[in-house]
Amino acid sequence: MVAMARELAHEFVFRFGHEPKMSRAPGRVNLIGEHTDYNDGFVMPAALEFATLVAAAPRADRRLRAYSMTMDETREFDLEAPAGARREWSDYVFGVAVMLERSGRRLNGADLAIWTDLPLGAGLSSSAAIEVSVAHALLTSADLPFDPVPVAKLCQRAENEFVGMRCGVMDQYVSACGVKGNALLIDCRSLESRNVPIAPNLRLLVANSNVRHQHAGGEYNARRAACEEGVRLLARALGPIAALRDVTLADLEANRKRLPDLVFGRCRHVVSENERVLEAERALRSGDFVACGKAMNASHASMRDDFEITCPEVDFLAAAAQGLRGVYGSRMTGGGFGGCTVSLVEASEVERVSQILVDDYRVGCGRKAEVFVCSPSAGAGLVRLE
Numbered sequence: 001m002v003a004m005a006r007e008l009a010h011e012f013v014f015r016f017g018h019e020p021k022m023s024r025a026p027g028r029v030n031l032i033g034e035h036t037d038y039n040d041g042f043v044m045p046a047a048l049e050f051a052t053l054v055a056a057a058p059r060a061d062r063r064l065r066a067y068s069m070t071m072d073e074t075r076e077f078d079l080e081a082p083a084g085a086r087r088e089w090s091d092y093v094f095g096v097a098v099m100l101e102r103s104g105r106r107l108n109g110a111d112l113a114i115w116t117d118l119p120l121g122a123g124l125s126s127s128a129a130i131e132v133s134v135a136h137a138l139l140t141s142a143d144l145p146f147d148p149v150p151v152a153k154l155c156q157r158a159e160n161e162f163v164g165m166r167c168g169v170m171d172q173y174v175s176a177c178g179v180k181g182n183a184l185l186i187d188c189r190s191l192e193s194r195n196v197p198i199a200p201n202l203r204l205l206v207a208n209s210n211v212r213h214q215h216a217g218g219e220y221n222a223r224r225a226a227c228e229e230g231v232r233l234l235a236r237a238l239g240p241i242a243a244l245r246d247v248t249l250a251d252l253e254a255n256r257k258r259l260p261d262l263v264f265g266r267c268r269h270v271v272s273e274n275e276r277v278l279e280a281e282r283a284l285r286s287g288d289f290v291a292c293g294k295a296m297n298a299s300h301a302s303m304r305d306d307f308e309i310t311c312p313e314v315d316f317l318a319a320a321a322q323g324l325r326g327v328y329g330s331r332m333t334g335g336g337f338g339g340c341t342v343s344l345v346e347a348s349e350v351e352r353v354s355q356i357l358v359d360d361y362r363v364g365c366g367r368k369a370e371v372f373v374c375s376p377s378a379g380a381g382l383v384r385l386e
């Protein structure tokens, strides 16, 4: 990462002719708690070592100039006359600038150069990583403080209102607040979190199916709408409830007839997933990795059958991992409709498991999977260039 940061700094000097500071924000893998964040529920992600770097330096005017090394494109934006979304990568950059300014944080113009080693659109939060790293860079350039939780909320807002994806706060939160060696148990209602240490004998194995289904964004928003519909219908029986967080499995079963089957299934996933997150946290803290793995496997089944956000390729990868010695549990991670699985694996078995997964996936699905052994990293911050 430091070598890459130096290279990006070089590129920056070459393009813009002055010395930058370097901000970094990571992607994430979610151990458990999928589609619970926008239902005021619980999630348990960890920040990754894969990250986005932003080299930045202030300008005397109020213009932003952003160069993406990944796309090899430059885009400009005038903070005095903010334009709307262009439906491309720069929306994540300028959307964040707009939301920071709307929150009363007055920015300088800035030159930015952006690089990432996160696979794009693989469900590892490349979007949150660019948003949070840009927020860090813009605030640093303007000599303003980076308050991780409020900034995470503003980045979420940029994605909701500027990009048009109604995501929850999990990805931006863990990208801003991640803690090395730990997953975070985030309460998405109170926005408080606690560290959940990942034991030294465990490895988080991420397998990328390399499948990304079209319309994933539309399907995501449709799941969110179904959850809101569930709350509206359940409120008739349960009184004023704000979110599915306020519903128990018993409430849900007792009111099954009030909900269309599809909405019932969506709600059952969210309500049961919240319980599984807390069970997984308890299990990880007490060293009961078998119980944690069981919760992960059950989470996958619930995403597949009730929430219907998996696809044959990730189902294949999760099932293949679940059957292997040394694997405690395996599930799809992230928004769904393709992307990655995460498996909780005994350290001594991780290489064997990785190899088998890649081989089985090639034979079973005729595709190439990439596997990464991940260590939980720290959230956003400055990278020292010396």
Ligand code: GLA
Binding pocket: 033, 034, 035, 036, 037, 038, 125, 167, 168, 169, 170, 171, 334, 335, 336
């Ligand atoms: C995406 C969203 C998150 C969350 C997950 C599903 O990553 O950005 O807010 O809803 O999907 O858990």
